[in-house]
Amino acid sequence: RTLRFTSFSQPASLQSPHKQARRKQFTAVMSEAKPTEKFRKDYTPPPYWVKNIDLDVRIFDGKTIVVSKLTVKRDPATKEGAPMVLDGEDLTLKRVCIDGKDISEYTADKANLTIGAKSALPASFLLETEVEIVPEKNTQLSGLYKSGSIYCTQCEAEGFRRITYHLDRPDVMAKYRVRVEAKKSWPVLLSNGNMLDSGDTKEEGRHYAVFEDPFPKPSYLFAVVVGDLGKISDEFKTMSGREVKLNVFSEHENVDALDHAMASLKKSMKWDEERWGREYDLDVYHIVAVNDFNMGAMENKGLNVFNTALTLAKPETATDMNYMRIEGVIGHEYFHNWTGNRVTCRDWFQLTLKEGLTVFRDQEFSADMWSHAVKRIQTVKALRGRQFQEDAGPMAHPIRPESYIAMDNFYTMTVYYKGAEVIRMYHSLLGEKLFRKGMDLYFERHDGCAVTCDDFRKAMADASGRDLTQFERWYTQAGTPVLKVEGTYVPGESRYELKVTQSCAPTPAEASTTKKLPFHMPIKVGLIGKKDKKEIVPTTLCELTKDSQTFEFKGVTQEPVVSVLRGFSAPVKLEMETSDEELAFLMAFDTDDFNRWEAGQRLMTRVLLSVYEEVKAGKKDPKVPESFVQAAKEVLTSEAKDQQLQAYMLILPGETTLSGFLKDAIDPAALHEARVHVKKTIAKSLESIFRAKYKTLSTGEKYKLTAGEVGRRAMRNLCLGYLMASEAKDASAVAATHFKEANSMTDKLSALGALVDLPAESEER
Numbered sequence: 001r002t003l004r005f006t007s008f009s010q011p012a013s014l015q016s017p018h019k020q021a022r023r024k025q026f027t028a029v030m031s032e033a034k035p036t037e038k039f040r041k042d043y044t045p046p047p048y049w050v051k052n053i054d055l056d057v058r059i060f061d062g063k064t065i066v067v068s069k070l071t072v073k074r075d076p077a078t079k080e081g082a083p084m085v086l087d088g089e090d091l092t093l094k095r096v097c098i099d100g101k102d103i104s105e106y107t108a109d110k111a112n113l114t115i116g117a118k119s120a121l122p123a124s125f126l127l128e129t130e131v132e133i134v135p136e137k138n139t140q141l142s143g144l145y146k147s148g149s150i151y152c153t154q155c156e157a158e159g160f161r162r163i164t165y166h167l168d169r170p171d172v173m174a175k176y177r178v179r180v181e182a183k184k185s186w187p188v189l190l191s192n193g194n195m196l197d198s199g200d201t202k203e204e205g206r207h208y209a210v211f212e213d214p215f216p217k218p219s220y221l222f223a224v225v226v227g228d229l230g231k232i233s234d235e236f237k238t239m240s241g242r243e244v245k246l247n248v249f250s251e252h253e254n255v256d257a258l259d260h261a262m263a264s265l266k267k268s269m270k271w272d273e274e275r276w277g278r279e280y281d282l283d284v285y286h287i288v289a290v291n292d293f294n295m296g297a298m299e300n301k302g303l304n305v306f307n308t309a310l311t312l313a314k315p316e317t318a319t320d321m322n323y324m325r326i327e328g329v330i331g332h333e334y335f336h337n338w339t340g341n342r343v344t345c346r347d348w349f350q351l352t353l354k355e356g357l358t359v360f361r362d363q364e365f366s367a368d369m370w371s372h373a374v375k376r377i378q379t380v381k382a383l384r385g386r387q388f389q390e391d392a393g394p395m396a397h398p399i400r401p402e403s404y405i406a407m408d409n410f411y412t413m414t415v416y417y418k419g420a421e422v423i424r425m426y427h428s429l430l431g432e433k434l435f436r437k438g439m440d441l442y443f444e445r446h447d448g449c450a451v452t453c454d455d456f457r458k459a460m461a462d463a464s465g466r467d468l469t470q471f472e473r474w475y476t477q478a479g480t481p482v483l484k485v486e487g488t489y490v491p492g493e494s495r496y497e498l499k500v501t502q503s504c505a506p507t508p509a510e511a512s513t514t515k516k517l518p519f520h521m522p523i524k525v526g527l528i529g530k531k532d533k534k535e536i537v538p539t540t541l542c543e544l545t546k547d548s549q550t551f552e553f554k555g556v557t558q559e560p561v562v563s564v565l566r567g568f569s570a571p572v573k574l575e576m577e578t579s580d581e582e583l584a585f586l587m588a589f590d591t592d593d594f595n596r597w598e599a600g601q602r603l604m605t606r607v608l609l610s611v612y613e614e615v616k617a618g619k620k621d622p623k624v625p626e627s628f629v630q631a632a633k634e635v636l637t638s639e640a641k642d643q644q645l646q647a648y649m650l651i652l653p654g655e656t657t658l659s660g661f662l663k664d665a666i667d668p669a670a671l672h673e674a675r676v677h678v679k680k681t682i683a684k685s686l687e688s689i690f691r692a693k694y695k696t697l698s699t700g701e702k703y704k705l706t707a708g709e710v711g712r713r714a715m716r717n718l719c720l721g722y723l724m725a726s727e728a729k730d731a732s733a734v735a736a737t738h739f740k741e742a743n744s745m746t747d748k749l750s751a752l753g754a755l756v757d758l759p760a761e762s763e764e765r
Contacts (some may be wrong), residue, residue, distance in 0.1 A: 001156050001355070001411070002296035002310065002329050019196075035405045039600040040349040041153055045077040046167050048121075050174045052702060055164065057191075057243060059182040059226055060152055062207035064144060065094075068164040068515075069128045072625035081122075083116040083746070087161035090133065090143075095419070097128040113165045119437055129165050136163070147292040149184070150251075151229035152305055155294055157348055157407045160219035170345045173216035173542035181208040182226045188224040188249065192217070192301045193284045213301055216448050218344050223290045223300030231467050232254040234262050235281070238282070239273045245373040249288040250308065257312035259538065260288060260705075264327040267608075268334040271365050276337045276439060297329055299336035315703045319746040320710045324370055332362035343443060345763045346450045348407045352399040352475075353453050356419020361426075363420060370707050373593035375464045379413075380568045380594070387413040388573070391480040396507035398451050400475040414478075421571040426442055428541065428569050429471075430464045470520040470545060477516050479504045483544075485576040487562045496527060496537075496566070498558045502572075503619040518543050521570040526592060527553060527560035539566050561585050566592040581607060584631040587649075593642070600635070604678075605653050609661060613675035616667050622674075624681040636689055643711030649720040652679055676725075683726035690726070694719035694734075703744045717750035722752040732758060 009520040032709070045656035057064065096115065099122075106115045113129070115121065117186025128553040137147035144153050153159065161168040178191040183206050189198070193213030196698065201205050230252040236244045246265060248258045267285065272278045282302045289311035310329045313322055339361060340354035367375040390396060390413050399419040401410055427435045432559050438460035446455060452590035454477055461468040481504040488497045499521060505512040521544050536558070542551045561582050565574050578586075578599075583606075607628050613623035632650060640646035655671050662671075683690065697716035703709075720738055723731045739751035 002332055003574075008664050017637055019256060026657055028608055030572040033760060037403050037405050039403045040347070040401070043347050043349075045075055045552065046169065046172060047075055047082050049073050049075060050167055053166075053174045053176045054179045055176065056182050057163075057178065057224055059135070059180075059181075059186070062134065064133050064137060065130065066164045067130045067477045068128065068135060068166070070166070071124075072121075072127050073124045074121070075334075079246050080240075080348075081116075081120040083114050083141045083636075084121060084127075086113045086115075086156070086165040086667070087111065088113050088131070089162050090138070091162070093164065093165075094131040094132060096128040098129075099125050103665070120347070131164055133163065139295040144224060147290055147294070148233070148251075150225065150229070150290050150292075151182075152225045152288070153223050153300075154293075154298060154305070155222050155300075156220040156298060157705060158220075159517045160222055163222075166219055169218050169347070170218040171693055172221060172346060173344065173448065175216055176211075176213045178213075178221065178222075178224070179208055180226060181206060182222055183207075186226050186228055188225065188231075190223075190249075190286055190288065190303055192221070192223055192303050193427070200755050208604075213282070216299070217301050217341060219452065221301045221344075222303060223298070223303040223343055225238050225249070225286075225303065227446040228252070228287070232258045232262055233533070234266065236269050236285075238269075238279045242277060242279075242283075243561075244269075246285045247284070248287045248289070248311075250311065251291060254291075254312050256456075257314045257317070258289070259287070259591065259665055260313040260318075261306075261311045261330055263333060267369065268331040268365065271331070271363075271368065272335060272338070275364070275368070276338075276361075276436070277607070278443075280337065281342070287691075291534040292672070297333050299333040299340060300336070301341050303684065304330075306330075315744045317745055319749060320705070320713060320744070321746075323705055324366065324710070327369065327559075328362050330367045331365045332358055335361045336367070338443065342448065343446045344450050346452050348404070348410070349400055349402070349409060350452050351407075352415045352419035353451070353456055356399060357417050357423050357456070359416050359420035370710065371644045372643050373642060374648055376594050377597055377645075377648055379417070379420075383413075383417050383571060388416045388480050390414050391418075391478065391507065394508045396478045396509060398474075398476050398478045402476075418727045420572055425474070425522055425570060426460050426468075428524065429520075429543065430460065430466065434464040435460070435493065468517075468520070471521050473517055474715070477504065477519070478507045478510070479516065481516075481519055481570070482522070483515070483570075483572050483574050484564070485564050485574065487576075489556065489559050493558065494555055495500065496553040496560055496562070497550055498525060498553070499540070499548065499550045500544055502544060503547070505741040516545050518545060519570075521572070521707075523551075524565065524566035524569040524592075525551070526563040526566055526590075526595075527556060528563060528586070528589055528591070529558045529560055530585070531558045533585075536560055536589050539592065563592055563595045564681060565595070567594050568598075578602070580625070581627065584627050587631045589632040593645055599651050600631070601653055603631065605658065605661060608653065608674055608678055611678055612658070612667075612671050614661075615674045615677070616722060618660045622677065622680055623676055629682055629685045629761040633689065634685055635685060636693065640715075642708075645711075647714040650718055650722075666746055679722070679725045680727070681707075683722040683724075687723070687726045688717045691720045691728075694723060700741075713744070713746050717747065720750060724757060 028529045039423050050070045050072055054069040056067040091598045096106050102689050107117045135144045135151055136146045142154055142159035158168055160166055167613055176192060180189045180191055189209040191211040193211045195210050198209040229249040231247050231249040236246055248261050250258055269280055286303045288310045290304045291308050293305055295309040296310050310326055313326050323714045326483045331595055335358050340358045345353050369574050397414060399415055399422060404410055441463045442456055442459035457468050481502050484501045486499045502518055504516040523542040523544050524539050525542055529536045536556055537553050583599045583603040587596055587603060590596040611622045652675060658671060694716060699711050724735055735754045741750060742748040
């Protein structure tokens with residue numbers, strides 16, 4: 001499930017109208033009943049299980065009739081005579097039958113249907129109910145509702161109970177057979193699984209389609225879509241040679257913008273086979289893009305429903321970031337087919353089991369498709385900007401909550417993004433080979449089952465032979481750990497010592513005396529020689545398991561500069577004394593791309609805040625350190641394999657980011673002036689290099705969506721921004737030409753942004 005969050009300062013590639021990552025917009029509906037808090041420790045299996053579901057959904061103007069036939073079996077641990085309680089909301093009950101016979105001994109209230117309270121139910125039976133619902137009046141947008149002219153469903157987390165009576169919980173997995181009927185003016189009829197039959201009904205002007213999903217699934221993955229939609233179609237041959245039919249649907253006016261969604265789906269299917277050995281299982285895969293869909297996207301089995309903002313793209317209207325974002329979200333929902341659908345959550349406390357794991361998978365997919373470094377940077381910026389704040393606030397919670405009142409409140413950055421970081425730490429601790437072995441074992445053990453986070457951790461432990469008991473603390477303890485790091489070089493012994501101390505303060509909801517137990521975390525470290533500027537110790541994994549540990553590196557023959565937490569190997573805050581000279585050194589020579597960017601951002605932040613204080617004090621033309629300008633020059637003139645990363649390296653921290661480091665009252669005008677001054681200083685000092693680089697990158701080629709071309713555009717547009725900041729006489733003319741000749745929205749917006757920054761009184765503006 002991809003959520004729709006209000007975006008603040010995260011990169012455009014992470015913004016959504018996505019699950020990319022993200023403040024959820026909910027329609028809050030208060031129940032008349034007093035809220036009940038649910039606890040993870042209270043989980044018990046249901047007294048009855050549903051093994052098969054046969055649904056008949058007949059949609060009419062103003063009402064929909066749903067007939068449900070459930071094949072029910074009593075759990076062996078359930079005593080004979082126990083009633084069966086089904087979930088149901090806003091349903092008009094018409095009849096109830098058991099084994100083909102109408103019954104009257106039942107009770108139905110606003111939340112439940114109870115049968116067998118007076119007469120004992122058989123060990124297995126067929127339960128049939130008929131209900132009437134009104135999708136047109138379903139303002140909760142949960143269950144079956146009418147969105148514009150389209151009927152569609154949203155059943156996660158507890159929407160299926162608004163369609164029919166059922167055991168609406170994720171551990172009840174059943175095989176579905178669904179018949180959908182509607183008038184012919186709604187020509188598209190879709191549900192999960194393979195289509196078995198379709199045709200006209202006896203009633204004039206109506207038609208039907210029958211679908212079967214042979215794989216057990218929980219009710220939250222059920223979907224129906226009915227309406228007048230256009231589509232594009234294609235095929236994909238799986239690694240075993242099966243042909244899968246692919247369809248991407250949308251309102252007719254949007255069909256010309258669906259090609260990228262189809263290409264993204266095919267890339268996702270191929271990548272999942274190659275990286276994880278996961279093959280798609282049905283004969284057909286549908287994506288439906290709806291203008292008014294209330295979520296970002298939903299991974300319903302074989303029938304994904306998307307908001308068009310996360311589906312439609314063409315060069316005239318979408319930027320490179322939009323393209324990459326759409327590809328990532330389509331990948332995310334597809335990857336759920338195995339991590340969420342074939343293997344799902346036992347209960348909603350385990351939500352991070354499917355979401356954290358699938359976010360990790362979509363991050364790896366995007367990194368493989370585009371840029372590992374840039375994807376990591378974007379992810380960490382979102383994590384620090386949103387999830388760290390969540391950890392520090394009153395809603396702080398572990399990635400596996402212990403209790404909830406409304407489950408929708410836990411579709412959070414912590415569950416999704418911190419959950420993905422926990423999965424990444426498994427990967428860092430075990431390595432690619434053993435992590436893959438653990439994934440294979442997880443699927444082998446639990447395919448077709450509803451399981452827990454502990455089951456995943458056990459699969460990783462058993463596959464690797466590692467003791468991961470302590471690692472469970474990432475699931476049980478809230479808050480962002482802080483690492484204090486001190487390094488000591490002992491030249492006489494050619495030895496370097498790194499002392500790492502971890503702590504995790506109580507969250508606002510916890511008692512001030514709360515003592516957190518030490519986490520098990522991977523700390524990736526490298527050493528670069530100060531003298532020859534070459535790596536002395538390549539990336540080394542240090543496993544921190546105690547409150548404080550000292551790691552020793554031998555054979556260090558020259559004084560090093562240490563690169564700590566490479567690749568942001570753990571979701572922590574790092575405290576370490578580092579001089580400006582050391583940051584400039586790491587910015588220029590660190591072999592870890594993330595830490596190069598990180599050193600640059602820290603150095604830029606220091607310079608910007610220093611200039612801010614001088615501007616605030618009224619000083620004219622504050623001095624920008626020459627070492628800082630030279631560090632920027634080193635990045636600009638380097639032969640970059642990844643030009644998108646090179647561009648990121650030269651983007652100054654924004655004013656919102658900078659304001660987070662200021663404790664006293666903020667002077668916004670002075671902060672803005674300081675940032676403009678620093679950018680202008682860099683631009684003037686390196687104008688000739690920016691100009692030459694801009695010309696070299698101005699190829700005039702047609703728009704292509706490749707990693708190389710995305711990097712070229714990113715770097716070219718960055719050079720344009722610095723040329724404008726240099727106040728060169730021809731800069732505005734260059735920007736105007738850039739705008740007129742742009743063949744993509746990426747270039748147009750970049751040029752427009754540069755021109756908008758011209759002073760209001762200037763003739764060029």
